[in-house]
Amino acid sequence: MRNNLRDRNRKPTHPGTILREDVLPALNMTQVEFAERLGVSRLTVSELLHEKRALSPEMAVRLGRLLSTTPDSWLAMQSTLNLWQALHELPELAEIVPLRASA
Amino acid sequence: MRNNLRDRNRKPTHPGTILREDVLPALNMTQVEFAERLGVSRLTVSELLHEKRALSPEMAVRLGRLLSTTPDSWLAMQSTLNLWQALHELPELAEIVPLRASA
DNA sequence: TATCATGTAACCTACTGGATTACAGTATAC
């Protein structure tokens, strides 16, 4: 419970962080080779690693195939981040009145 | 297991289906009022109900607030569908060679 | 020194969520 509260205030980890800090080092592979194997440009990989762009469903499938993981695990990280951003960066959403409160 | 295999071949349900078939009828509410309470235009609701567009993270938060549900449950439906579409509608992704197969 | 890997910027394309406006059809109310 306290963890949930804390987690909700903490910005979720961008999937690029995992790729940059864990996956690529463990593979001992350059970004260039990683991009080639994924079938995308070097820039797409670089910008993803540096959290300049979101991890798309298409990229989740690419990673899943290359790394033999479930695409879901990658996309779920991004979705969690997207939700957090919507909650925190769109203050107008707070004006929506729950139906239970107006019934 | 058999269910998983079967589920992977079946196109996941669009979140708009649930809104159209279950949520709105249960609320006994017009699309116009639903849209007003969500703070979006009538068209945004109509097109979502008819699966003409995806359910965005922003909309997931709106629905979560209005309906007192978790935004995650809505966004997860869309993510599952997005993944299924990437897997089935982008045949070039099948050309990615898993690292475990080339080691 | 020459090569490779990387970060970054500029620019382009295609797609998409959302808003607005408009029109046609179907109800329902009077």
Add this chain to the structure above:
DNA sequence: GTATACTGTAATCCAGTAGGTTACATGATA
């Protein structure tokens, strides 16, 4: 039967973004 409301749909605009290409500067390394 007429008016009002709800709905589906189309056209148009805008902003954001994933991905590509090209180019340049830098750092590391052979």
